[in-house]
Amino acid sequence: MDTNNFFTEHFNKLQSQVGNGNLQELRQKAFHSFNEKGIPLGRNEEWKYTRISNLFNKQYTFPLQLTSISEQDLKELRLPGHEAANELVFVNGLFSEVLSNIRSASLQVQPLEVAARGEFSNIVSEHLGHSSDYLKDGINALNTAFVHGGVFIYLGKGKTLEHPIYLYNITDARTGNIFSQPRSLVYLAGNANAQIVETFNTIGTGESFTNGVMEIVVEQDAMLEHYKIQNDASHANQVSTTHIRQIGKSYVHTVTISLNGGIVRNNLNVVLEAEHCETHLYGLYFIGGDTHVDNHTLVDNVTPHSFSNEFYKGIIDDNATGIFNGKIMVQRLAQKTNAYQSNKNILLSDGASVNTKPQLEIFADDVKCSHGCTVGQLDEEGMFYLRSRGIREEKARALLVHAFAMDVLEHIKPAAIRSYVDHLISERLES
Amino acid sequence: MLSIENLHAGIEGKKILKGINLEIKPGEVHAIMGPNGSGKSTLASVLAGRPEYEVTQGKVEFLGKDLLELSPEKRAGEGLFLAFQYPIEIAGLSTTHFIKTSVNEVRKYRGQQPLDAVSFLKMMKEKMALVNIEKTLLSRSLNEGFSGGEKKRNEIFQMAMLEPRLAILDETDSGLDIDAIRIVSNGVNALRSKDNAVLLVTHYQRLLDYIVPDFVHVLYNGQIVKSGPKELAYELEERGYDFIKSEFPAMEELN
Ligand SMILES: Nc1ncnc2c1ncn2[C@@H]1O[C@H](COP(=O)(O)OP(=O)(O)OP(=O)(O)O)[C@@H](O)[C@H]1O
Ligand SMILES: [Mg+2]
Numbered sequence: 001m002d003t004n005n006f007f008t009e010h011f012n013k014l015q016s017q018v019g020n021g022n023l024q025e026l027r028q029k030a031f032h033s034f035n036e037k038g039i040p041l042g043r044n045e046e047w048k049y050t051r052i053s054n055l056f057n058k059q060y061t062f063p064l065q066l067t068s069i070s071e072q073d074l075k076e077l078r079l080p081g082h083e084a085a086n087e088l089v090f091v092n093g094l095f096s097e098v099l100s101n102i103r104s105a106s107l108q109v110q111p112l113e114v115a116a117r118g119e120f121s122n123i124v125s126e127h128l129g130h131s132s133d134y135l136k137d138g139i140n141a142l143n144t145a146f147v148h149g150g151v152f153i154y155l156g157k158g159k160t161l162e163h164p165i166y167l168y169n170i171t172d173a174r175t176g177n178i179f180s181q182p183r184s185l186v187y188l189a190g191n192a193n194a195q196i197v198e199t200f201n202t203i204g205t206g207e208s209f210t211n212g213v214m215e216i217v218v219e220q221d222a223m224l225e226h227y228k229i230q231n232d233a234s235h236a237n238q239v240s241t242t243h244i245r246q247i248g249k250s251y252v253h254t255v256t257i258s259l260n261g262g263i264v265r266n267n268l269n270v271v272l273e274a275e276h277c278e279t280h281l282y283g284l285y286f287i288g289g290d291t292h293v294d295n296h297t298l299v300d301n302v303t304p305h306s307f308s309n310e311f312y313k314g315i316i317d318d319n320a321t322g323i324f325n326g327k328i329m330v331q332r333l334a335q336k337t338n339a340y341q342s343n344k345n346i347l348l349s350d351g352a353s354v355n356t357k358p359q360l361e362i363f364a365d366d367v368k369c370s371h372g373c374t375v376g377q378l379d380e381e382g383m384f385y386l387r388s389r390g391i392r393e394e395k396a397r398a399l400l401v402h403a404f405a406m407d408v409l410e411h412i413k414p415a416a417i418r419s420y421v422d423h424l425i426s427e428r429l430e431s
Numbered sequence: 432m433l434s435i436e437n438l439h440a441g442i443e444g445k446k447i448l449k450g451i452n453l454e455i456k457p458g459e460v461h462a463i464m465g466p467n468g469s470g471k472s473t474l475a476s477v478l479a480g481r482p483e484y485e486v487t488q489g490k491v492e493f494l495g496k497d498l499l500e501l502s503p504e505k506r507a508g509e510g511l512f513l514a515f516q517y518p519i520e521i522a523g524l525s526t527t528h529f530i531k532t533s534v535n536e537v538r539k540y541r542g543q544q545p546l547d548a549v550s551f552l553k554m555m556k557e558k559m560a561l562v563n564i565e566k567t568l569l570s571r572s573l574n575e576g577f578s579g580g581e582k583k584r585n586e587i588f589q590m591a592m593l594e595p596r597l598a599i600l601d602e603t604d605s606g607l608d609i610d611a612i613r614i615v616s617n618g619v620n621a622l623r624s625k626d627n628a629v630l631l632v633t634h635y636q637r638l639l640d641y642i643v644p645d646f647v648h649v650l651y652n653g654q655i656v657k658s659g660p661k662e663l664a665y666e667l668e669e670r671g672y673d674f675i676k677s678e679f680p681a682m683e684e685l686n
Contacts, residue, residue, distance in 0.1 A: 379521075380482075381519050382519050384479075384481050384482065384503060385518070385519040386521075386529070387502065387503040388479045388480070388481075388503045388504075388506075388507055388513055388515075389507055390504050391504055391536045393504065395536065396504075399529070399532065400521065400524070402523070403521050403522060403524035404523060406522070406523030406524075407523055
C-alpha cells in the first residue's frame with residue numbers, strides 16, 4: 001500500500017466530509033507533520049524493537065463514517081459488571097452514541113467536535129493534541145490528522161463516578177482489513193473520581209490496525225484509575241497511546257494488561273505537572289504465539305515532591321516477544337522526586353524473548369530514583385515443591401505462573417474486572 | 432514398605448550418597464542422624480524425586496513399585512511425603528488454594544472424587560486443630576514471610592492433610608520452640624498406624640523423646656555407618672560424632 005497516497009486521499013475525503021470544522025487547523029497541522037515524518041521505522045530509537053511499517057504493506061479500509069454493529073455483536077464483547085457501567089462504544093475508531101450507555105448523571109459525554117465549540121471549547125483547545133509534544137512521531141500525528149468522530153468525557157468538580165466507564169474499542173473486520181483511529185479526551189475536574197476500563201476487540205477474520213489515542217487531564221485532588229485490557233485476536237495490531245497530565249496535586253493509578261494480539265505497542269505517558277502528585281503504573285503482559293507487546297512508558301516529573309511507582313511483569317511463552325521501555329524523567333525543578341521502577345520477566349520457552357530497558361534522565365540532584373529488571377525462568381525449587389505435593393507438572397507450572405502475575409492483578413481495583421482478568425489467565429493456563 | 436538398596440546419588444558430578452541400604456517396614460519409625468553435609472537431605476530429596484539429583488546406582492522400592500521410575504507427583508500419589516528442611520516461599524499462591532489443589536490432585540491420582548468445598552473445609556478444620564495452625568496463616572501466600580516455626584508447622588499441616596503412607600521429615604524440629612516440637616510430634620504421632628511409617632531426619636535427641644523411633648541410623652559421608660535402637664541417639668548426644676569418625680578414618684580420606 002502506498003501510505004502517502006492512501007492517507008492523502010482519505011484526508012481530502014475527510015475534509016470534504018466535515019467541511020471547515022473547528023478541529024480543522026489541528027488536523028491540517030498534524031497531517032503536515034505526518035507527511036514530514038511518515039510511519040516510524042526501526043532506525044527511530046523509540047521504535048527499534050517494534051516494526052509497524054510492515055503492517056502498512058497490507059490493504060486496509062479506513063472508514064471515515066460511522067458504521068454500526070448489532071446489539072448481539074456488542075453483547076458478546078461486554079465486560080462483566082456492564083449492567084452498572086457507563087459504556088462507551090467505538091466502532092472502527094468512531095464513537096457510536098447509539099450503542100453507548102451513560103448511566104451516571106454526573107458524567108458528561110459529547111462528540112469531540114461538539115465539545116470543541118461549546119462550553120468545553122477552552123479545555124479542548126488547551127489539551128487536545130498535547131500528546132504530540134511527547135510523541136513526536138508520524139503515527140501519533142496520523143491520529144490527530146484524522147481527529148473526528150472522537151469523544152470528550154468530562155467529570156465535574158467533586159463528582160465521584162459511582163459507575164466505572166467501560167470504553168470498548170471495536171473493530172468490525174468481517175468484510176476485510178480495517179484501519180481505525182479512536183480518539184478521546186478525558187477531563188477530571190477538581191476532586192472528581194473516575195475509573196476507566198478500556199478493551200479492544202476485533203470481530204471477523206480481517207486484520208485490524210488500531211491507532212488509538214486517549215488524552216486524560218487530571219485536576220487538583222482528582223483521582224483517576226485507568227485499566228487497559230488487551231485480549232484481542234492474533235490478527236489485531238495496535239498502537240495505543242494513553243497520555244495523562246496531572247495538572248494539580250492528584251492521584252493516578254493505571255494497570256495495563258496485555259494477553260493477546262498481533263503487534264501491540266502501548267505508549268503510556270504520565271506528566272506530573274503539579275507538586276505532590278502520586279502515580280502508580282502497573283502492567284502485566286502474559287503472551288504466547290507470535291504476539292509482540294511493547295510497553296513504552298514515560299513518567300515525566302516537572303515539579304517537586306512527587307511520587308511514582310511503576311511495576312511491570314512479563315510472562316512470555318512460545319515465540320512471543322515482550323518489550324519494556326520505561327523512562328523516568330526528572331526535570332531540573334523536580335527536587336524531592338521519588339520515582340521507582342521495576343520490571344520482572346519470566347520466559348516459558350526457548351523461542352520467547354524479552355527486551356527490557358529502563359531509562360533514567362535526571363536533571364535534579366535531590367531525588368530518590370530506583371529501577372531494576374530481571375529476566376528468568378520459572379523457579380525450579382517451587383516446581384519441585386508443588387510436584388512433591390502430588391501436583392502434576394503442567395498444573396504446578398500454571399499455579400506458579402498465576403502466582404507470578406498476582407502482584408499485578410491485585411492492583412485491578414474493580415472486583416468484576418479483576419476476576420474477569422484472573423479468569424482469562426486461568427483459562428489460558430488450563431488450555 | 433520402603434527398601435533402599437546400594438543407593439548412589441549425586442548432583443552436578445559430585446557424589447553424595449555412596450551406597451545407602453535401608454529397609455523400612457509398615458508401622459516403623461526410623462530416625463536418621465549424622466553430621467552436617469553427610470547427605471541426609473540429599474537422601475530425602477532423592478526419595479521425593481528432586482530432578483536435579485542424579486541416581487547413579489542402586490534400587491529403591493516403595494510399596495512394591497520402583498520408586499525411582501516415578502515422577503515426584505506420582506510418588507506423592509503413591510503415599511510418600513517429604514517435609515522440607517527449607518520449605519519454599521511462593522508469593523501470590525494462597526496456602527489454602529495450594530493445599531486444596533494438592534489434596535485433590537492426590538485424590539485424583541488414587542481414583543477418588545475431588546473433595547467438595549464443605550468436606551474440604553471440615554478436613555482443614557480438623558487438621559488445623561491437630562497441628563494448632565492459625566487460619567490467617569493459611570489465607571496468606573504460601574510460606575511467604577512465615578517464621579521458621581510457622582513454615583515447619585505448615586509442612587506438618589500439609590502432611591496431616593495428605594495422610595501419607597511414608598512421611599519423611601527433614602529436620603522438622605529445627606527452629607521450633609519447645610511447645611511447637613510437642614505439637615508437631617503430636618501431629619506425627621496421630622499419623623502413626625500399623626500401615627504407615629515415618630523417616631525422621633534430626634540432629635536432636637529431644638524430638639525422639641516425643642516420636643520414639645524403632646531404629647536410629649547414623650549417616651556419615653553418604654553411607655549408613657551405624658544402626659541401632661533408640662539408645663544410639665543418647666550415645667550420639669553424649670559423645671558427638673567423633674567416635675564414629677574415628678571408627679571410619681578411611682571415609683575421611685575419601686572426602
Ligand atoms: N546443588 C549442590 N551442588 C553441590 N553440592 C551440593 C548440592 N546440594 C548439596 N550438595 C552437597 O552435598 C552434601 C550433602 O548435603 P545435604 O544437604 O544432603 O546434607 P545434610 O546431611 O542434609 O546436612 P545438614 O545437616 O546441614 O542439613 C553437602 O556437602 C552439600 O554441600
Ligand atoms: Mg539437611
